[in-house]
Amino acid sequence: MLEDLRQQPADPLLSVISMFAADSRPQRIDLGVGVYRDEAGRTPVMRAVKAAELRLLTEQATKSYVGPSGDLEFLERLRGLIFGAGSADDRLVGLQTPGGTGALRAAADLMARGGIEGIWVGRPTWANHDPVLVAAGLTVRDYAYFDPVSQSVDFAAMTAAFESAERGDAVLLQAACHNPTGADLSIDQWREIAEIVSRRGLVPLIDVAYQGLGASLDGDMAGARTVLAACGEALVAVSCSKSFGLYRERTGALFVLTASPASRPKVQSNMLAIARANYSMPPDHGAAVVRIILSDNGLTEDWSNELRSMCARIQGTRRQLARIGRLGPIDLSALGAQRGMFSLLPLNTEQIRILREEHAIYMAGSGRVNLAGLNAGDIDALVAGLTKVVAREDLRQPVDAVSLRPQ
Ligand SMILES: Cc1ncc(COP(=O)(O)O)c(C=O)c1O
Structure with missing residues (x-):
């Protein structure tokens, strides 16, 4: 009975997570995960x-x-x-x-x-x-x-x-x-x-x-x-x-x-x-x-204060990125108007691969980034990586329809 089952595809995000774990470069950036992270990269138990x-x-x-x-x-x-x-x-x-x-x-x-x-x-x-x-x-x-x-x-x-x-x-x-x-x-x-x-x-x-x-x-x-x-x-x-x-x-x-x-x-x-x-x-x-x-x-007050500070950290990161403005087809100012942990960058599969392999920047295959994965020291490296991949002629293909399919 079990022999007739069809192999199910692995969750693509899990492979991003394991590639990140295996990467020993010191400046690596993890924008793939789906959980909140603080400035030190931890997902804390709230007070x-x-x-x-x-x-x-x-x-x-x-x-x-x-x-x-x-x-x-x-x-x-x-x-x-x-x-x-x-x-x-x-x-x-x-x-x-x-x-x-x-x-x-x-x-x-x-x-x-x-x-x-x-x-x-x-x-x-x-x-x-x-x-x-x-x-x-x-x-x-x-x-x-x-x-x-x-x-x-x-x-x-x-x-x-x-x-x-x-x-x-x-x-x-x-x-x-x-x-x-x-x-x-x-x-x-x-x-x-x-x-x-x-x-x-x-x-x-x-x-x-x-x-x-x-x-x-x-x-x-x-x-x-x-x-x-x-x-x-x-x-x-x-x-x-x-x-x-x-x-x-x-x-x-x-x-x-x-x-x-x-x-x-x-x-x-x-x-x-x-x-x-x-x-x-x-x-x-x-x-x-x-x-x-x-x-x-x-406890309600303490919880809502801590939640507010988590929200403020994400908004602060969004504001910093928004100030950078446009990098080719990527309009980082749009991130300032968006809300929550996630944004979807208009990048194609090749650009996402090069960001991972050459710049140690990890994100979901759709171009989804978790901004809570960024700390203040990462922003320059992210912007440098994005600037390089959008400038490369050989990577200039349209954003795949992939990003609009169920992820
Ligand atoms: C949009 C959305 N809905 C629902 C969920 C489900 O959350 P959970 O089952 O972990 O409580 C998630 C989790 O990432 C989500 O992003």
Whole structure:
């Protein structure tokens, strides 16, 4: 039986990571990873997380199951963070999930149960969106999200696609800090999307994976909230991996906005059935940490201050790069207007290879760079490497369509 399986392609980012690990050049730069890094290149455990863990160690009285919905107070506190303080919850159902990926998968399963066939996904997008949606049986339809020439959102293409979608189709939207482009919608564009989505009867699935790393905790949700306010039904997949630095603890949640309060029990029963059939009960630790932080004013303040300083570090790096301006086809000033850890540089495969081999600069094969991987001392070396590869006649081919395919 196993002999008939087909070999699956390896994750291309893993090979970038192992090539970087094997590189002994002192000035090497790792822009490939998908996690936050501080100035010293570390992905630290946040202070409030450590404090909450110490509390958990002394106070936790049982390791019994948490129940299929998860930690209810975690859900309640996280709801406030996502939907805003004082948001009404009579149409909301929450489910604690193993990470944001678990939330996306539960959302996709729920949509498939609800009879949704097609989901529109922006190009390019996070590498795991398509596999998760397809695994749930949904048909993925593409919309162009990013124009690599202007290095900004292709809003005309996006709205044209939404206007052509069938009533009842789903649309996947990233709330902020778009992965892999860093190009977010403006608040006016979000309002327009909210109007189209509601007029055409589309179902938004909003992916929240970087709250607080773009502008601020509320600022990063402002656009998504306009869509949620305009819609009858919507799904919100939340990851606590980046905002709380809890990557390996697999902490996330799915919130579903139902058409009316009366629909909640039925929707919730389906969400619980999905959880039960997938993993039964969610892991506890990360959600307990988030619950402790968000139910303690002092820890909440310490956590949000640390998150703000992480955000400020990324914004500072973006400003420094933006000041450099244009390097041939690469407009670094566009990076100043973008948000979050990622930007997508318009480089072709050969240029990316030469940057790696001759300049020890590592990035994803799509040209996605994680700006949190840069420290102040790396910026000159990065700019020197980019200047050299864009100047080389022999490498001057158009940016591959590769960068717009699922990564
Ligand atoms: C856009 C986006 N959504 C969701 C996730 C899922 O995060 P996790 O499952 O690690 O919580 C990620 C992780 O990189 C992401 O970039």
